Amino acid sequence: MNPALLAQLGRIAGAPHVLLDPDELVAYGYDATMGYRGAPAAVVMAETEAQIVDALAAASEHSVPCLARGGATSLSASAVPPDGALVIDTNRMRRITDFDAERRRATVEPGVVTRDFRDYAAERGLFYAPDPSSEAAATIGGNVATNAGGPYAFKYGVTRDAVVGLRVVTPRHGLLCLRRGADDSVIDLIIGSEGTLGIVTEITLQLRPMPAHRTVRAASFPDGEAALRAVAEIMESGITPAKLEFLDDITVESLERSRPWGFPRDAGGLLLIELDGDEAEVRTDAARLDDLLRSAGGGTDSVDPARAERWWEARRGITASLAKIRPAKIGEDICVPYSQLAPTFSAIKQAADDADVVVAIFGHAADGTLHPNLLYDPSDPEERDRAFSLLPIVADTGLAAGGILSGEHGLGRVKQPFVDRAYDAPTLAAMRRIKRAFDPDNIMNPGAMWPTD
Numbered sequence: 001m002n003p004a005l006l007a008q009l010g011r012i013a014g015a016p017h018v019l020l021d022p023d024e025l026v027a028y029g030y031d032a033t034m035g036y037r038g039a040p041a042a043v044v045m046a047e048t049e050a051q052i053v054d055a056l057a058a059a060s061e062h063s064v065p066c067l068a069r070g071g072a073t074s075l076s077a078s079a080v081p082p083d084g085a086l087v088i089d090t091n092r093m094r095r096i097t098d099f100d101a102e103r104r105r106a107t108v109e110p111g112v113v114t115r116d117f118r119d120y121a122a123e124r125g126l127f128y129a130p131d132p133s134s135e136a137a138a139t140i141g142g143n144v145a146t147n148a149g150g151p152y153a154f155k156y157g158v159t160r161d162a163v164v165g166l167r168v169v170t171p172r173h174g175l176l177c178l179r180r181g182a183d184d185s186v187i188d189l190i191i192g193s194e195g196t197l198g199i200v201t202e203i204t205l206q207l208r209p210m211p212a213h214r215t216v217r218a219a220s221f222p223d224g225e226a227a228l229r230a231v232a233e234i235m236e237s238g239i240t241p242a243k244l245e246f247l248d249d250i251t252v253e254s255l256e257r258s259r260p261w262g263f264p265r266d267a268g269g270l271l272l273i274e275l276d277g278d279e280a281e282v283r284t285d286a287a288r289l290d291d292l293l294r295s296a297g298g299g300t301d302s303v304d305p306a307r308a309e310r311w312w313e314a315r316r317g318i319t320a321s322l323a324k325i326r327p328a329k330i331g332e333d334i335c336v337p338y339s340q341l342a343p344t345f346s347a348i349k350q351a352a353d354d355a356d357v358v359v360a361i362f363g364h365a366a367d368g369t370l371h372p373n374l375l376y377d378p379s380d381p382e383e384r385d386r387a388f389s390l391l392p393i394v395a396d397t398g399l400a401a402g403g404i405l406s407g408e409h410g411l412g413r414v415k416q417p418f419v420d421r422a423y424d425a426p427t428l429a430a431m432r433r434i435k436r437a438f439d440p441d442n443i444m445n446p447g448a449m450w451p452t453d
């Protein structure tokens with residue numbers, strides 16, 4: 001990296017907060033996506049918005065690629081830097097700067113960890129709904145950049161639905177201060193743009209009252225298709241589950257191998273369902289749900305609160321437990337109409353069988369999200385290649401089912417090569433113009449998400 005730029009960065013953030021040592025930079029070359037790696041040239045550990053404004057201006061002046069980094073839990077390699085990039089780490093920006101319980105609003109810095117914020121709100125009697133399973137490490141800034149969802153997304157919305165204000169630094173326009181109601185179209189471009197349009201420096205979030213009552217059901221089915229057909233029936237019945245999670249047999253097996261959680265090991269497909277609301281509503285919906293699950297062929301079980309808590313913890317840990325089946329994986333993420341969940345599941349299982357790859361499939365089934373995890377052993381290059389060869393097939397299967405390339409993880413570097421399969425030429429051209437409007441020199445996270453020229 002240009003010495004003049006390095007000197008400038010030292011003046012901006014203070015030399016101890018600029019990392020240049022290759023041993024320290026190694027960790028910044030990865031995120032949670034296996035099989036992808038970059039080689040950044042420097043990291044600025046920013047503490048203030050002003051430092052980000054100045055660092056981005058300096059990177060622009062020297063045409064150096066720039067990448068914001070929160071918890072690095074991305075599963076689409078969106079936080080894997082391009083070689084030679086300047087990484088702007090937001091983990092020192094962890095303040096909740098305002099909390100207005102009466103208006104149910106909070107303003108936070110981008111590096112606030114999602115679970116810390118959800119706990120902070122809960123301690124004050126309020127509910128922050130977006131709950132990515134990575135919440136113990138992911139940041140609110142990263143959630144905004146990827147428009148993160150989670151088990152509660154179907155009923156309570158994704159991160160976009162909670163954002164009422166943003167401050168974002170862009171290469172072309174500098175610092176933008178955006179409010180819902182006034183600047184919605186720009187806010188909605190920034191949310192989910194994976195750090196490719198600018199760096200979010202402050203977020204104002206809308207909170208909700210805590211749901212009064214909850215109850216959890218588990219239903220096991222002879223196979224994954226039957227479980228996913230039951231999902232379609234639940235959704236058509238008019239019941240609105242707070243959470244409706246699907247786990248296939250390989251996922252259940254991996255969880256039980258990692259720790260004896262007490263899941264039914266013989267389940268071919270498992271649904272974990274949470275209902276919430278006022279007491280009478282929960283009771284009525286639970287009775288209807290039990291009938292529906294039984295007639296769909298599911299062995300249904302009411303789960304006591306302590307076991308439910310354990311099982312939600314297990315659910316959040318699926319990604320790690322899959323290592324019990326194969327040491328590595330590529331975690332796919334597609335979203336299809338719920339009527340297409342069962343056929344999409346079967347088609348992907350079949351493609352994986354044909355390619356001799358083990359695939360574990362789970363997901364937030366209520367909103368149509370499926371995560372086919374293609375498992376492989378990195379010490380077996382042929383198996384690794386077979387797993388990666390399934391990426392376009394999974395993308396095409398989701399698109400053919402009327403779905404979209406990503407349910408929640410974003411496109412990043414993993415799905416970017418398939419963007420032109422999902423949109424027609426005029427739409428792709430419009431996307432390129434949007435990117436240029438914020439980032440004319442393509443310095444923000446180049447190579448992620450957007451169609452190339």
Ligand SMILES: Cc1cc2nc3c(=O)[nH]c(=O)nc-3n(C[C@H](O)[C@H](O)[C@H](O)COP(=O)(O)OP(=O)(O)OC[C@H]3O[C@@H](n4cnc5c(N)ncnc54)[C@H](O)[C@@H]3O)c2cc1C
Binds near residue numbers: 073147194316
């Ligand atoms: C075990 C596990 C479970 C997961 N479960 C879910 C889930 O249920 N739902 C879900 O949606 N995702 C899930 N994910 C994916 C991931 O956690 C989310 O995409 C999350 O929102 C990323 O946040 P982060 O802070 O880790 O961002 P990072 O990984 O650091 O970055 C992700 C992207 O956001 C950009 N970015 C980060 N901070 C900023 C900022 N301040 N301004 C602009 N751009 C920024 C980065 O440049 C990058 O493009 C999971 C991941 C793991 C490992």
